[in-house]
Amino acid sequence: MKELHQKISEGLVAADLELVKQLVEDALDKGVSAIDILDNGLLIGMDVVGKRFKAGDMWIPEVIRCSKIMHASLDILRPHLAEGDIKATGTVVIGTVEGDLHDIGKNLVSMMLQGAGFKVFDLGTNIKPQDFVEAVKTHTPDILGMSALLTTTMPKMDETIKALNEAGIRDKVKVMAGGAPVTQAFVDKIGADAYGANAAAATEKAKALVA
Amino acid sequence: MRRVSRSGIGTTAGFGLGAFSRDELDTIHYATLQILQDTGVKVMSEKALEIFHGGGASIERYEGYGIVKIPSYLVEECTFWAPRAIVYDARNPNDDYVAEPNRVGFTTFGGCINVIDPITRELRQATKKDCGDIARVCDYLDEICVIERSVNSTDAPDGTQSVHNLEAILKNTGKHIFIGADSPRALNVMTELAATCAGGKENFKKRPIFTVLVCPMSPLCLHDNTCDVIIESAMSGLGITVIPMALSGGTSTATLAGTLVTHNAEVLSSIVLAQLTKKGLPCTYGSSSTILDLRFGTSSIGSPEFGMINASIAKMAQYYRLPCWVGGGASDSKVPDIQSGYEFTLSATLSALAGGNILFGAGVLEQGLTFDYAKLVMDAEMIRMIQIAIKGIAITDEMLAMDVIHEVGPGGAYITHEHSLGVMRSQSQSRLFDRRCRDDWLELTRGESMRERAYETAIDILQSHSPIPLPDVVSEAMSEIVAEFEEEVKMTEKNTRSSRD
Numbered sequence: 001m002k003e004l005h006q007k008i009s010e011g012l013v014a015a016d017l018e019l020v021k022q023l024v025e026d027a028l029d030k031g032v033s034a035i036d037i038l039d040n041g042l043l044i045g046m047d048v049v050g051k052r053f054k055a056g057d058m059w060i061p062e063v064i065r066c067s068k069i070m071h072a073s074l075d076i077l078r079p080h081l082a083e084g085d086i087k088a089t090g091t092v093v094i095g096t097v098e099g100d101l102h103d104i105g106k107n108l109v110s111m112m113l114q115g116a117g118f119k120v121f122d123l124g125t126n127i128k129p130q131d132f133v134e135a136v137k138t139h140t141p142d143i144l145g146m147s148a149l150l151t152t153t154m155p156k157m158d159e160t161i162k163a164l165n166e167a168g169i170r171d172k173v174k175v176m177a178g179g180a181p182v183t184q185a186f187v188d189k190i191g192a193d194a195y196g197a198n199a200a201a202a203t204e205k206a207k208a209l210v211a
Numbered sequence: 212m213r214r215v216s217r218s219g220i221g222t223t224a225g226f227g228l229g230a231f232s233r234d235e236l237d238t239i240h241y242a243t244l245q246i247l248q249d250t251g252v253k254v255m256s257e258k259a260l261e262i263f264h265g266g267g268a269s270i271e272r273y274e275g276y277g278i279v280k281i282p283s284y285l286v287e288e289c290t291f292w293a294p295r296a297i298v299y300d301a302r303n304p305n306d307d308y309v310a311e312p313n314r315v316g317f318t319t320f321g322g323c324i325n326v327i328d329p330i331t332r333e334l335r336q337a338t339k340k341d342c343g344d345i346a347r348v349c350d351y352l353d354e355i356c357v358i359e360r361s362v363n364s365t366d367a368p369d370g371t372q373s374v375h376n377l378e379a380i381l382k383n384t385g386k387h388i389f390i391g392a393d394s395p396r397a398l399n400v401m402t403e404l405a406a407t408c409a410g411g412k413e414n415f416k417k418r419p420i421f422t423v424l425v426c427p428m429s430p431l432c433l434h435d436n437t438c439d440v441i442i443e444s445a446m447s448g449l450g451i452t453v454i455p456m457a458l459s460g461g462t463s464t465a466t467l468a469g470t471l472v473t474h475n476a477e478v479l480s481s482i483v484l485a486q487l488t489k490k491g492l493p494c495t496y497g498s499s500s501t502i503l504d505l506r507f508g509t510s511s512i513g514s515p516e517f518g519m520i521n522a523s524i525a526k527m528a529q530y531y532r533l534p535c536w537v538g539g540g541a542s543d544s545k546v547p548d549i550q551s552g553y554e555f556t557l558s559a560t561l562s563a564l565a566g567g568n569i570l571f572g573a574g575v576l577e578q579g580l581t582f583d584y585a586k587l588v589m590d591a592e593m594i595r596m597i598q599i600a601i602k603g604i605a606i607t608d609e610m611l612a613m614d615v616i617h618e619v620g621p622g623g624a625y626i627t628h629e630h631s632l633g634v635m636r637s638q639s640q641s642r643l644f645d646r647r648c649r650d651d652w653l654e655l656t657r658g659e660s661m662r663e664r665a666y667e668t669a670i671d672i673l674q675s676h677s678p679i680p681l682p683d684v685v686s687e688a689m690s691e692i693v694a695e696f697e698e699e700v701k702m703t704e705k706n707t708r709s710s711r712d
């Protein structure tokens with residue numbers, strides 16, 4: 001059995017869609033539980049992917065492909081999973097702040113988070129503080145992620161946190177911020193909970209926030 | 212001995228880079244026309260949609276935007292309406308810059324948000340003072356032909372930065388300025404500022420001393436602000452430079468050829484919009500495109516691809532016979548070190564050999580985020596070297612100097628010959644780079660690294676150089692315009708906020 005788990009995680013790291021799908025089906029046929037396949041096969045593989053990406057051994061398109069395979073496998077597993085079995089690692093609402101249209105970095109972060117098992121609601125770009133607040137109310141995420149690439153739009157992060165306070169829901173959600181001009185010092189100043197310098201760091205921080 | 216004239220021999224002036232055959236350029240052009248006609252461009256400004264429509268483009272409307280499909284005749288015609296050769300007028304007429312084909316000049320990278328402080332050497336946010344100071348150093352450096360707003364006044368309030376940037380730059384240089392505008396309204400105020408400097412509106416119209424940088428959003432989008440600034444520039448008769456920042460592998464194909472096509476489509480559609488708004492508006496074919504490093508997720512500007520893409524784009528601009536503004540000389544290094552020197556030289560040389568008219572990249576580090584004074588001064592030294600190199604070796608009777616060779620004969624010395632005396636100053640000259648013998652080097656520099664000497668040079672320039680002055684009344688009038696605008700922005704902020712509540 002162990003061997004099958006290992007094959008699944010290795011197949012995932014090797015980004016072999018057909019192989020992983022086949023192995024997942026085989027495992028189900030052999031009576032391995034869906035949650036076991038997920039926890040001890042797929043997620044182990046995604047963990048390796050995350051580490052190798054951080055080390056510069058894996059390229060972003062490879063990581064994206066791995067995460068697609070992860071999701072395709074989940075689709076196979078889903079009918080076999082009990083309600084509440086897939087506890088998403090956590091839920092994240094993410095968006096680029098008002099006045100800012102840069103989204104390449106935010107999209108990467110959002111894809112990596114999904115790869116790590118987070119459920120992500122991506123609001124897009126040019127998101128007003130009030131709209132972030134509404135989205136937090138609607139989706140009740142564990143984490144709110146904000147991206148800003150312009151020094152002129154960074155203050156919107158501060159405003160959003162204030163708006164969360166005013167709405168009385170600041171303590172209901174962890175706030176993560178990033179984007180090229182954003183620094184740890186800025187994040188501390190505006191009272192956000194975490195800063196991520198890149199997609200790999202963002203994923204690590206997010207995991208730590210929900211742990 | 213008699214050497215009479217030669218008849219019609221083939222000559223090449225200067226070293227250059229072929230890059231593409233005519234057929235290959237045609238292929239890129241036709242591919243672009245196809246994209247513009249069949250795939251279309253997403254346009255998010257109502258005004259711009261109307262202008263495109265009026266010009267003969269077809270519009271498919273969706274919620275909040277339209278897909279504009281531009282027939283090839285319109286593209287061909289509009290690129291032809293843009294003036295062929297441009298002189299970029301300067302407040303100091305001695306600095307008017309002539310962008311005829313293959314004239315290669317240099318300027319800095321633009322829009323950085325951090326600087327390495329030349330005194331404390333600490334990384335900090337760039338301020339309005341840096342924006343002015345860097346312009347002053349660039350005003351002094353002969354190697355810099357026009358001024359780009361190198362850093363943003365990050366200490367100025369939201370929505371007013373571009374106005375503050377321009378004020379700081381105008382007060383510190385007499386050269387032509389390339390600068391972006393936060394909004395059409397900010398552009399109005401910037402025009403007013405520059406007109407005040409240039410001796411009034413009429414004079415400014417005749418000699419606009421700045422050009423507006425506009426930035427389409429790859430892939431194939433023209434955002435409302437981009438469109439509205441293009442339209443406003445055109446109505447005010449201000450030339451534009453279109454600089455898409457396609458990131459190959461992120462916002463354009465991971466293959467560079469495909470990147471050239473969508474990049475081209477983004478520039479040409481912007482030019483169509485500008486020309487339909489005002490026929491004959493000066494348009495500079497620009498680029499800030501590079502690759503998205505697919506290992507680290509960074510927009511790498513120190514990569515060879517940055518040079519390859521920008522050199523290719525210089526060739527595209529020449530194909531359309533438009534002046535061009537392309538990258539060359541940028542770096543991803545975090546400090547002004549050996550990496551930054553190597554990276555500067557590769558892309559700057561490629562773009563220079565390709566004949567780009569204005570190459571931006573000097574002074575920049577860290578994917579375009581950080582500006583460094585020492586790097587600017589060191590880059591200027593290398594720019595001089597590149598400008599010598601691209602001149603090439605002229606094969607003429609005069610340069611062959613056959614008489615001198617005969618005269619000196621086998622085993623003779625040229626250093627004592629009058630001919631050398633006459634020609635010597637055409638040699639390249641190092642100032643910061645060191646070519647002396649070790650002992651002299653040690654005595655003169657105390658073994659100090661070039662980087663240290665470069666910081667010192669920058670500080671010296673800042674202390675001693677005074678750009679062509681502005682009359683006190685003009686300076687005051689400018690400060691007033693800026694203060695009024697700040698007030699105006701504050702009020703509109705307040706109003707929108709209270710109307711929201």
Ligand code: B12
Pocket residue numbers: 099100101102103104105106108109144145146147148149150151152176177178179180181194195196197198199200202321322323324363391392424425426427428429455456457458462503507508509510577578579580
């Ligand atoms: C590509 C780009 C563009 C593209 C954006 C395309 C798109 N779809 O996003 C276009 C051409 C449209 C563009 C437009 C503009 N840009 Co721009 N752009 C860039 C550029 C070159 C790269 C950004 C990028 O995508 N990097 C790659 C991604 C993967 O990295 P990233 O965004 O930093 O994201 C990583 C981390 O920051 C982090 N992260 C990001 N978000 C989040 C969120 C969370 C929660 C966490 C934890 C982490 C995190 O993880 C990401 C992945 O590793 C930067 C320069 C730079 N080096 O950053 C300038 C830059 C940001 N732009 C700049 C400017 C000035 C502009 C314009 C104003 C230009 C103009 N005059 O029109 C406009 C503004 C438009 C607007 N209103 O937003 C300046 C900003 C200066 C300033 N004052 O702040 C920069 C620094 C370039 C420069 N030197 O001029 N730009």
